[in-house]
Amino acid sequence: MKHLISAGDLSRDEALLILDTAEELARVSERSIKKLPTLRGRTVVNLFFEDSTRTRISFEAAAKRLSADVINFSAKGSSVSKGESLKDTALTLEAMGADAVVIRHGASGAPHRLANWVRGSVLNAGDGTHEHPTQALLDAFSMRQRLGRLEGLKVAIVGDILHSRVARSNVLLLSTLGAEVTLVAPPTLLPVSVERWPCQVSYDLDAVLPKADVVMMLRVQLERMNAAYFPSAREYSRRYGLDRDRFARLHDDAIVMHPGPMNRGMEISAEVADSPRSTIVEQVGNGVTVRMAALYLLIGGENQ
Amino acid sequence: MNFPMTHAQNQLARAVLEGPDIHRALTRIAHEILERTRGASDVVLLGIPTRGATLAHRLAERVAQFEGVQVPVGSIDITMYRDDLRLGPARPLGKTDVPAGGIDGRTVVLVDDVLFSGRTVRAALDALGDIGRPKAVQLATLVDRGHRELPIRADYVGKNLPTAKSEKVKVLLSEIDGRDAVELLKGADR
Numbered sequence: 001m002k003h004l005i006s007a008g009d010l011s012r013d014e015a016l017l018i019l020d021t022a023e024e025l026a027r028v029s030e031r032s033i034k035k036l037p038t039l040r041g042r043t044v045v046n047l048f049f050e051d052s053t054r055t056r057i058s059f060e061a062a063a064k065r066l067s068a069d070v071i072n073f074s075a076k077g078s079s080v081s082k083g084e085s086l087k088d089t090a091l092t093l094e095a096m097g098a099d100a101v102v103i104r105h106g107a108s109g110a111p112h113r114l115a116n117w118v119r120g121s122v123l124n125a126g127d128g129t130h131e132h133p134t135q136a137l138l139d140a141f142s143m144r145q146r147l148g149r150l151e152g153l154k155v156a157i158v159g160d161i162l163h164s165r166v167a168r169s170n171v172l173l174l175s176t177l178g179a180e181v182t183l184v185a186p187p188t189l190l191p192v193s194v195e196r197w198p199c200q201v202s203y204d205l206d207a208v209l210p211k212a213d214v215v216m217m218l219r220v221q222l223e224r225m226n227a228a229y230f231p232s233a234r235e236y237s238r239r240y241g242l243d244r245d246r247f248a249r250l251h252d253d254a255i256v257m258h259p260g261p262m263n264r265g266m267e268i269s270a271e272v273a274d275s276p277r278s279t280i281v282e283q284v285g286n287g288v289t290v291r292m293a294a295l296y297l298l299i300g301g302e303n304q
Numbered sequence: 305m306n307f308p309m310t311h312a313q314n315q316l317a318r319a320v321l322e323g324p325d326i327h328r329a330l331t332r333i334a335h336e337i338l339e340r341t342r343g344a345s346d347v348v349l350l351g352i353p354t355r356g357a358t359l360a361h362r363l364a365e366r367v368a369q370f371e372g373v374q375v376p377v378g379s380i381d382i383t384m385y386r387d388d389l390r391l392g393p394a395r396p397l398g399k400t401d402v403p404a405g406g407i408d409g410r411t412v413v414l415v416d417d418v419l420f421s422g423r424t425v426r427a428a429l430d431a432l433g434d435i436g437r438p439k440a441v442q443l444a445t446l447v448d449r450g451h452r453e454l455p456i457r458a459d460y461v462g463k464n465l466p467t468a469k470s471e472k473v474k475v476l477l478s479e480i481d482g483r484d485a486v487e488l489l490k491g492a493d494r
Contacts, residue, residue: 017396021396024398024399036384038389302390
């Protein structure tokens with residue numbers, strides 16, 4: 001493993017190695033000294049061209065807990081706003097000797113391009129509507145922690161699949177790990193290529209819910225919507241929102257996930273989001289340990 | 305410390321300790337721990353995975369058997385503290401399991417299967433420092449094969465085994481390998 005760009009690049013063994021490593025590293029977060037010397041002298045650059053709170057903080061915390069030096073770069077207030085290209089930015093980072101570059105970019109495929117320009121490892125922290133592999137890894141980690149297994153788990157991913165990099169990465173990773181994924185969305189919010197994805201598709205949330213072990217609600221990404229995908233927010237919420245009545249139809253051990261940020265009252269009601277069967281807060285903590293595992297496995301060993 | 309072994313190497317293996325020898329050595333070490341720590345009342349046994357952790361559990365059983373003292377026992381993985389991480393691909397992590405009472409103010413006995421360069425023990429001392437502040441740290445090892453590269457020595461030794469640097473020492477334990485033995489492998493493949 002040199003880069004982490006797509007969840008589809010991970011073999012079953014590699015994905016399990018990341019999850020197992022994260023499980024051991026989770027104990028570090030419980031200690032009074034939450035730091036390991038492993039990446040001393042290594043530099044991790046956070047290159048964020050899009051807004052992000054939890055992913056950027058999560059990567060920063062992960063790198064710092066492994067003793068790496070962290071350089072944060074956000075496009076606002078940098079030379080990018082003066083018109084510098086991704087390649088020139090990459091070459092600048094290269095000159096600084098970055099061992100790993102964590103990139104979030106609005107354009108799908110940007111991390112892939114970047115991987116050809118820098119010598120260090122590239123970690124995709126979300127590119128356009130394409131992929132967000134570390135989110136998928138932390139989701140899988142949270143599922144395994146709560147339910148004890150991934151093999152044979154029935155996972156429903158509900159909402160704006162079309163604009164969701166989280167959905168794509170989750171489908172790819174979960175199918176590698178043996179879970180059965182069903183995407184639930186109105187036809188307008190499903191990508192055209194969805195029949196080639198390793199998952200099932202449904203338009204009817206109420207039919208899917210009683211069988212699901214995990215329900216992952218996605219945010220409706222209004223900022224990426226340049227057309228009318230559904231008649232009104234109210235109608236969307238009525239047909240695809242997870243409210244108290246739908247929540248009651250889940251079986252007793254089922255869990256509710258959300259990658260955040262949430263639109264409370266839209267895709268998920270506040271009551272459901274705050275219930276003990278929701279993993280939304282622990283997903284954040286698990287994000288740090290999973291990203292520590294990914295950073296360690298990518299740049300903890302010899303220089304490639 | 306264990307090494308991957310090919311069939312060809314296997315034929316060159318010579319058993320230097322058999323099951324009963326290991327049994328006797330551990331029994332003696334358990335007695336020595338009890339003697340040196342005056343009853344082992346504040347002792348925590350921490351094994352270095354994989355086989356050190358197994359040995360730590362065996363020692364705890366014996367201490368309980370001899371004097372009825374339940375010594376807290378756990379394991380401490382040192383992978384993230386190694387000084388040779390950059391010499392190979394990233395290694396999978398072993399299990400760290402610190403007993404609930406912690407190690408602050410207690411006598412920690414580190415347990416490993418083979419003491420060689422001393423670098424593993426150095427890493428373990430660093431790892432301990434991040435978990436707490438023990439009153440004292442001691443070291444128990446089943447085999448001391450010499451060739452130290454750091455100023456480290458063991459407090460309890462099962463067997464001093466003179467070796468050539470090119471030779472390999474392989475410890476087999478029934479919990480993991482199905483039988484107890486310590487084998488010396490000639491370094492013929494070098």
